[in-house]
Amino acid sequence: MFTYFKKWNTLRNQLLVVYLIVMFTVLFIVSTITYILVEDLLQDNAEEQIKQTVLESSGRYDSLFEQLNMVTKQIITNEDVQEVLLKESQGKMTSFNGRQSLINTTNLIQANADGIYSFEIYNNEYQRIIPIDSTLLLDRIDPRWIIRANEEGGRLIWLGVDPLDQNYFLVGRQINLINKNFSHGGYIMTQVNRNYFQLNPNQQEDETNEFTILVDSQNEEIVSNYHGEDLAKILKTDSEIIIINQQEYMIVKETSDLTGWTMYILSPVNQLTAGISTVQSGIAIAGIIGLVIFFICSLFLSTFITKPITRLTKTMRKAGEGVLAHNPVVNSTNEINELNQTYNQLAAETNYLVQMVYEKEIIKNRTELKALQAQIHPHFLFNTLDALYWSLDEREEEDLANVVLAMSELFRYTITKENQDEWVTIKEELEHIDRYMKIMRMRFGDRLNWEKDVDFDWLYVRMPKLMIQPLVENAILHGAGNVTGHCHITVKVEKVQDADRLKITVTDNGPGMSKEKVSEVKELMEGNIRQHKHHGLALQNVQKRLKLFYEMETNGDINILSEEGKGTKVSFEIPV
Numbered sequence: 295m296f297t298y299f300k301k302w303n304t305l306r307n308q309l310l311v312v313y314l315i316v317m318f319t320v321l322f323i324v325s326t327i328t329y330i331l332v333e334d335l336l337q338d339n340a341e342e343q344i345k346q347t348v349l350e351s352s353g354r355y356d357s358l359f360e361q362l363n364m365v366t367k368q369i370i371t372n373e374d375v376q377e378v379l380l381k382e383s384q385g386k387m388t389s390f391n392g393r394q395s396l397i398n399t400t401n402l403i404q405a406n407a408d409g410i411y412s413f414e415i416y417n418n419e420y421q422r423i424i425p426i427d428s429t430l431l432l433d434r435i436d437p438r439w440i441i442r443a444n445e446e447g448g449r450l451i452w453l454g455v456d457p458l459d460q461n462y463f464l465v466g467r468q469i470n471l472i473n474k475n476f477s478h479g480g481y482i483m484t485q486v487n488r489n490y491f492q493l494n495p496n497q498q499e500d501e502t503n504e505f506t507i508l509v510d511s512q513n514e515e516i517v518s519n520y521h522g523e524d525l526a527k528i529l530k531t532d533s534e535i536i537i538i539n540q541q542e543y544m545i546v547k548e549t550s551d552l553t554g555w556t557m558y559i560l561s562p563v564n565q566l567t568a569g570i571s572t573v574q575s576g577i578a579i580a581g582i583i584g585l586v587i588f589f590i591c592s593l594f595l596s597t598f599i600t601k602p603i604t605r606l607t608k609t610m611r612k613a614g615e616g617v618l619a620h621n622p623v624v625n626s627t628n629e630i631n632e633l634n635q636t637y638n639q640l641a642a643e644t645n646y647l648v649q650m651v652y653e654k655e656i657i658k659n660r661t662e663l664k665a666l667q668a669q670i671h672p673h674f675l676f677n678t679l680d681a682l683y684w685s686l687d688e689r690e691e692e693d694l695a696n697v698v699l700a701m702s703e704l705f706r707y708t709i710t711k712e713n714q715d716e717w718v719t720i721k722e723e724l725e726h727i728d729r730y731m732k733i734m735r736m737r738f739g740d741r742l743n744w745e746k747d748v749d750f751d752w753l754y755v756r757m758p759k760l761m762i763q764p765l766v767e768n769a770i771l772h773g774a775g776n777v778t779g780h781c782h783i784t785v786k787v788e789k790v791q792d793a794d795r796l797k798i799t800v801t802d803n804g805p806g807m808s809k810e811k812v813s814e815v816k817e818l819m820e821g822n823i824r825q826h827k828h829h830g831l832a833l834q835n836v837q838k839r840l841k842l843f844y845e846m847e848t849n850g851d852i853n854i855l856s857e858e859g860k861g862t863k864v865s866f867e868i869p870v
Contacts, residue, residue: 315570317584325577328778337563341544348548352557355508355516358409358491359553361463362484363450370482372449374399375415380471380857382417390426397424406858409490411462414483415469423480435464435535443468443481444670452553453483456513461488463516472512491517504561528558534565562731606809703729707759716843720787721753721798723762727785730763732868734770742770742779748787757868758843765800766863773804773862790867799865807856815854833864840866 369375378388378396381470388396400413420431422441431440439453443466455463462485471479493506513529528536528545536543542563549556707726715790724746735742744766757789762785769783783803807815820835837852856862 303614305450317527321577321584325574328572328577329661333558337544339560344544344561345515347558348546348557350558351506351508352548352550352555355491355552355555355557356552359450359452359465359555361408362410362486364687365403366413366450366465366467366482366484368399369380369413369415370467371472372399372403375469376472376479379415379417379469380473382419383471383474383479384614388423393424400424409487411485412486414485415480417480418478420481431483434458434483435466438479439466444478448476450773452510452555454510454512456485459485463491464487487641488517493519495516503541503565504559507558507560509556509558511556513556515591516555528560528743534791544769545561580623583723589747715757716759717755717804719756720748722755723757723759724785726760727763727766730766737780737807739769742783743780744783744785746785746787748785750786751869752789755796755868755870758839760802761836761839761866761868762798764836767862768832769800769802769804769862773802775802776805789870793869794870796870797865797867801861803861806858806860806862812856814853819852840868844869 322584378392382388396415400415404410404413413427413435413670414429416422416553420428420461422431424433435453435457439451442451446468448468448470450465450467452750453466456462464483465486466481466483468477468478469480469482491508505516505518507520507525507528508516509529510516518525522538528538531545534543534545538560543560544559544563545558547558549554621816707722707729727744727746731742731744764782766785770781773783775783780803781805784799786799786801788797789795789799815833819837821834833852833854840852852864852866854862854864
């Protein structure tokens with residue numbers, strides 16, 4: 295351990311450590327102070343902007359309320375309205391035609407006003423004049439609002455949500471008779487659409503998570519984009535910061551002198567200080583620049599000392615590419631020269647051992663492949679000649695000639711180019727199976743049928759030669775050879791779901807196997823028990839060749855599904 299630290303106890307490293315400690319200390323102190331000051335500054339500026347926004351929004355709603363004031367004032371000062379209410383105060387009932395005329399007058403004014411749904415006019419006895427019905431004002435609103443209207447002496451007052459329809463607000467005022475010394479003549483009540491007080495587009499945006507709430511003097515909500523359950527908590531708090539859904543919000547509120555309404559704006563604290571990330575980036579960039587300068591200076595001063603070690607380190611890194619390169623011998627200190635010589639000796643010995651192991655592994659794999667192919671060829675030849683033997687007494691010379699021609703093509707496929715090309719396309723392998731089935735039908739006749747199910751996209755995928763045919767051969771010998779009826783064999787090539795592999799399946803409708811028999815066949819395939827003559831040879835060879843050809847690209851296991859009386863299904867997978 296002492297030797298290890300002594301190796302790194304150089305002047306270059308001592309200077310570098312001191313520079314880094316000083317640099318990090320200065321950066322930490324400066325960045326902390328800067329961060330705190332800038333965060334406070336950004337938060338103060340954001341709070342001022344929010345206050346300005348609240349003032350502007352509150353002023354907007356004052357303007358909307360003033361518009362309602364002007365429209366209702368236009369109604370109550372209308373000559374027709376004044377004349378009708380004057381007669382009503384004198385005990386003269388307004389005729390139906392008079393009321394209808396009054397409705398036309400109010401409708402004309404309403405058509406030129408925004409947000410107003412309807413006008414209701416009552417006389418000083420609380421009886422409704424328009425609309426034309428017998429509704430009393432006391433049945434329409436709470437009596438306290440009538441008292442409030444009388445106290446205000448003709449000024450427009452806010453009545454809140456219409457109790458008959460939540461989609462409207464109510465505003466009202468007392469009507470004074472101009473020609474009767476402004477004495478009390480009745481009341482006007484106006485239904486205002488709720489969307490008349492809707493938030494402006496900037497306040498409706500949810501991307502900033504900013505909430506806007508407008509309430510009247512009774513803390514009844516007028517408009518809001520906040521839909522939480524703790525609205526009362528927000529309205530009662532006196533703190534500037536409130537936590538909602540585990541997030542801090544800054545509250546800024548403004549109460550209007552004109553309407554008595556209060557506007558609340560809740561802004562996430564983390565968004566108010568979002569600009570601090572720019573400061574953080576600036577501090578980080580400044581720190582990186584400082585560190586680069588220190589590193590360059592240190593490197594410049596220690597280049598001559600560290601150059602041999604750097605060259606050796608680069609050489610050793612190349613070992614990750616598979617080759618241990620020799621490092622050139624340079625004149626330096628004794629320790630560095632000894633380290634360089636030790637590495638060169640180790641590299642030479644390691645390269646030699648790697649080369650030896652690699653060549654032995656290649657020879658072993660090639661030998662195993664040739665041995666497996668040597669097993670397949672005589673086995674295949676035996677079964678093919680056996681099929682020819684069974685057809686000698688039943689076929690004519692022309693048929694026999696076709697069979698012999700097919701056999702020659704079979705043997706040409708299995709023997710030629712054996713050393714040059716061990717890979718074929720799935721299409722070539724299926725054509726080979728076609729020729730093989732033609733010969734097998736000489737033995738089994740029309741009761742042997744087969745079909746292939748493969749998509750055109752997979753016909754030209756390459757695979758090792760003679761991987762499917764041994765399974766078909768196995769299905770015929772142990773399937774068709776053991777049933778008296780028709781034997782049907784299917785070869786299916788399909789894409790494995792969610793994997794870049796193909797699944798090749800050979801299915802027959804033979805007698806099938808019991809679970810014990812399937813287990814025995816699997817043991818034969820793995821070579822765990824001694825095989826009987828030809829039993830298990832085809833499956834064992836295919837499985838071994840899968841593992842040798844594809845190594846880690848596939849598990850190399852052949853899957854067998856069989857049930858007595860229902861046939862057998864043998865499958866394996868190859869990468870596309």
